[in-house]
Amino acid sequence: MAYELYYWTGIQGRGEYVRLALEAAGAPYRDVAREEGDQAIMKVTGQAPTPSFAPPFLKDGDVVVGQVAAILLYLGDKLDLAPKEAALRLWTHQIQLTIADLVLEGHDVHHPIGAGEYYEDQKPESLRRAREFREQRVPKFLDWFEGILTRNPEGPVHLVGSRLSYADLSLFQVMDGLSYAFPMLMGELAPRYPQVAALCSTVAGHPKISAYLASERRLPSNESDLFRHYSELDGKP
């Protein structure tokens, strides 16, 4: 039976981290809200014994699981996108949770006062927050990703072990978002992180991911998404 992904239409958003895992594995899935509209999300949330606080969530038969990291923990086993060995499986999850932190910080750059107000109504605050994000937070995260790639005992091709994991896919996705939102920043920073860049190329060149990225299922980045390009927020690190 096909997996059912529930997530808002019109953006990549947090749903994309789940989509990339499903696509990389060639798993059959339905992107339900894209077929039936956003109201399909609330219908399932209202009925599930394990309702998600917010989309995305995944339905796999009787299992309904929300929170991107928990969904990927589940799919990692099912789709063979995580090591089987317990300690490495946990490490993969720890990396995913750290990526999730970066994703949220990337969003909060343009919404420091809260998601309930428009960007235009929190622009001076966004400008302030963007500076710390560019100068301190992004380099700190990238240092960490580069460091763990470099220290991977199986070599720097993948974040964990010597095979593709959902953490690799997620690092590709967050780097893609950062590059879209902050081209000037990332243009400066990227050369300092060769292992991260190589990993992103590896993921983008994965046959199934490459086909997905070229498909209509991959929506373009836009200014309703988590990572938004507002040129006034971009700049040198």
Added chain:
Amino acid sequence: MAYELYYWTGIQGRGEYVRLALEAAGAPYRDVAREEGDQAIMKVTGQAPTPSFAPPFLKDGDVVVGQVAAILLYLGDKLDLAPKEAALRLWTHQIQLTIADLVLEGHDVHHPIGAGEYYEDQKPESLRRAREFREQRVPKFLDWFEGILTRNPEGPVHLVGSRLSYADLSLFQVMDGLSYAFPMLMGELAPRYPQVAALCSTVAGHPKISAYLASERRLPSNESDLFRHYSELDGKP
């Protein structure tokens, strides 16, 4: 061998979610930085093959795991603080991740512009963010917690199944933080969430937790912690 918890001294912080699990289970552990100073944290981070992006992290022999939710996923199995059945184990984790989101939002109320600047330098922004937090975010989270307690097929005493889990302990902790930081808000809201309140009493009355809360190991809340009492940020919902 005793578990080793690494977390900043002087606050409950995110380390407390791990401490509560260790304390509830009566597990032997060392709170390393409290014994050796904060520099002990960096020493281990620099050496571990799985370095944590930030504290807290837990050392258990050869395993070093960071990110609160990942630590609790690990300890939940070890300390019997999570269901053994896979779907419920995942649900417990999903709840924990949602609690982690609330913890971060609670912190960002007083640091909307970034953790790198003092609260005093982002006070007008904090006042704006606090309003959305009080009026929309806290009620939304509490609605969800009350809802999943009410819908627990095993009854509303625990979040998952009929036994204490790390998610129960974490919900107690975040409610404790909210009540400290926003006494006026929580005074208004608490009566609307009887199942959440009952769960907090259950956790506080757990013999080992009750002994811990009365011990010197439980640090008082303070204005260096995640949840801070700044009366100007408090108010009716």
